[in-house]
Amino acid sequence: MSGPECCANPPTIGSGGNDDQIQEIGGLKSYTSGLLIPCNPALILIADAFGYEAPKLRQLADKLSEAGFYVVVPDFFNGDPYTPEKQLASWFPNHQPGKGCEDARKIVADLKSKGASAIGAAGFCWGGMAVSKLSTYGEIEAAVILHPGRLSEDDINATKVPTAILGAELDEHAPPDQLKKFGEILSANSVDNFVKIYPGVVHGWTVRYKDDDEHSFKCAMESHLDMLNWFTKYLKK
Template structure:
């Protein structure tokens, strides 16, 4: 997996105990250090799986807080074990050591831990690398719903094996998952006995939902729309 779009507009990572003046909530879930938001007392949990820039990205945590405010317990695990992609390094060298297959194995442990802790339903949403990971996680049928946002290259074999309601939110310009591929994947999903939803957002590029520029009104509007679509999907299937 290589190319400029994953590396453009990297987030400004603020490591440590606080971001934007708020104390972070860090727990270990399924063996992974995780940012958490909301209360598990809701019994409805959502895992957000980061893109290559990792779980400390401020906008990703803002999304987690937004989803939690709708009544979900949200977990953002560190699937890269403290080794996210760092700008100006080789993505082709980093990626082989951070495969979505391993991410899926870790995510399954997170799901199991959440259900042990009392979650009655778990959803998962993934961005780019995380979208690839969620596509694999959804083949196991251990979550109740999945959302895949501007994913890296998806395996059609994985899509054929998906067992849970799945939404795919794509960008009009995306070298990893161009609209024609997303539409083909949508056709595969529509032939399956599980519900699916595919949407292409105009005038945006790969990564827009989690690495948008605040001064770009169109992209911000599309990002907010995608977040709302993601939340609606989870509200529909996590009961």
Template structure:
């Protein structure tokens, strides 16, 4: 199971903190890339070392990666009642903080945009995916995400869950998958054995099972973005090649 104290690491960050849409954001990767990925933190915030290391890993695949501080420096601590903290940081409100970041990236010249959310942050990404504010989404050990949220998703989405997760148990993740299948939404769903909620960025370095599964999930995330952005480009090219001069479709394209 996940260690709730596994929040530090000796590895150094490879990015920097900048102001994006008036929010402090950890930024990593090529600023000239036309593809950006927004990572939305869990309740421990954007300073978490392993989250920043994951941002660097995603950036190494060629993306411009941002981890905005949607919690405004007010991160949860074990001394704080979670219910009281959540009232101040309602997950369903976070999407409104995310939209200016999306707009700032578009104004910067970003033409392809994805987002991944972890635990608390998964709700904001699900909401962005429901409003098609992004092109590719991913939820890792999600919390606060409902079946109705998933039924409303309009873009390709990956959902990575844990075998032992009190917030999104495997049974719920399978319901999410069934909804995506029913709505014909391009998706990737996977449940990782032997790990608990938060393992992807809060794994215990001394637990080989957690380390292995976390690294596997992180690589799956990178691969998901790479494959899906590529497929979307092929789909776009296919669409234009099957539309005649009058704008009428003369063929079929699908993922």
């Protein structure tokens, strides 16, 4: 995520879920969906720079919870998400994906202490970078990275968990050729992976699609199903 253009088309922030779905998980205020019962798998969704209040992200959390997962969407920005009025160049240094990774590890530990049988993590743009780093620790069972910001090849080389990478055909921040190369690196390291490029969509489409854009909506729904299938494969054994 190297410039403001990466954060074009911000989501409309409105109601998304109920206040009683906000809990503290791993020290962070989090939107939660579903029930965390012993031996049930859990998912962590790491938002893009616009933060955990985005309605479509919370709707996705609810959709995944209906499939039997306990879903947590933490506020990794502690009430300071990016907004178009802010300068990304000054916002980003105070919200590094590496810090997000360390916070995510605390959430993983908290979920395990509460009895989660297996944990997966999905990240969008900024969150994709955090999930990529999280995957190097081997503390989760599976990862999904969606239209990420700039990924580190070192992190990809160090990835220890099965990883799906879902990208947009029209994305200069995560070009399809680069994402396919990451898949080749994972395969060379004997890490199961799935790389898919969705045609005709742009960066951020999975949680920033417009309901009246038939193609983007269809691709977003397809990406959600691909994510669900990946997590079901590795977390519900």
